[in-house]
Amino acid sequence: EDKVVQSPLSLVVHEGDTVTLNCSYEVTNFRSLLWYKQEKKAPTFLFMLTSSGIEKKSGRLSSILDKKELFSILNITATQTGDSAIYLCAVADNNAGNMLTFGGGTRLMVKP
Amino acid sequence: GAVVSQHPSWVICKSGTSVKIECRSLDFQATTMFWYRQFPKQSLMLMATSNEGSKATYEQGVEKDKFLINHASLTLSTLTVTSAHPEDSSFYICSARDTYGYTFGSGTRLTVV
Numbered sequence: 001e002d003k004v005v006q007s008p009l010s011l012v013v014h015e016g017d018t019v020t021l022n023c024s025y026e027v028t029n030f031r032s033l034l035w036y037k038q039e040k041k042a043p044t045f046l047f048m049l050t051s052s053g054i055e056k057k058s059g060r061l062s063s064i065l066d067k068k069e070l071f072s073i074l075n076i077t078a079t080q081t082g083d084s085a086i087y088l089c090a091v092a093d094n095n096a097g098n099m100l101t102f103g104g105g106t107r108l109m110v111k112p
Numbered sequence: 113g114a115v116v117s118q119h120p121s122w123v124i125c126k127s128g129t130s131v132k133i134e135c136r137s138l139d140f141q142a143t144t145m146f147w148y149r150q151f152p153k154q155s156l157m158l159m160a161t162s163n164e165g166s167k168a169t170y171e172q173g174v175e176k177d178k179f180l181i182n183h184a185s186l187t188l189s190t191l192t193v194t195s196a197h198p199e200d201s202s203f204y205i206c207s208a209r210d211t212y213g214y215t216f217g218s219g220t221r222l223t224v225v
Contacts, residue, residue, distance in 0.1 A: 034213065034214065036216075041218050041219045042118075042205050042216040042217060042218050042219045043156070043205075043216050044216075045213055045214070045215075048212075048213050086155075088155060088156065097144065097161065098144050098146075098161075098209040098214075099146065099158060099161055100146070100158070100207075100214060101158075102148075102155045102156045102157075102158075103155060104154070104155045105154075105155045107153075
């Protein structure tokens with residue numbers, strides 16, 4: 001059974017801080033790892049990672065995957081109050097069709 | 113980009129009634145759609161995988177007779193919560209795999225009173 005574990009569960013920082021969110025996984029036949037941001041409604045896509053060691057970057061957000069150690073991190077620099085959300089990590093397994101297995105999420109709160 | 117339209121966004125129903133939630137891929141064909149449920153402060157939990165033209169695949173612990181899934185076309189999947197009870201109150205989200213990844217519907221908040 002595929003498993004995704006995110007840490008920390010919850011995080012409170014001040015604007016301007018840098019945060020690192022962690023995602024470790026166990027998957028039978030890894031296809032990809034995805035990061036999502038969820039505010040009030042459905043998750044919005046951030047990154048899809050398939051290769052180890054290649055950083056993906058979008059503005060203040062970046063993410064990298066380590067397929068040897070089976071984890072990924074999501075970095076947010078110079079945090080803003082608008083970054084407050086739940087960040088979800090999910091893995092896709094080639095043996096599970098197109099299904100995603102989600103981690104429990106990290107709840108980030110950025111205080112002014 | 114790919115868009116998945118889900119409605120209604122918000123529904124309140126009486127206990128014992130049924131509620132249908134629709135999920136439609138607007139600009140792509142989705143042979144497979146996924147239905148998730150999310151309780152407050154929890155992550156998304158996969159309920160079932162909806163396959164166009166065939167029976168849905170349900171996750172362990174999800175009652176197929178209670179959560180009826182129909183995927184009659186390449187762009188439409190529906191989830192019907194039958195004989196809803198207050199414990200079915202939750203946030204239901206669908207998603208479909210498109211060319212670049214997975215696209216989610218906007219979700220449906222169901223409250224059963």
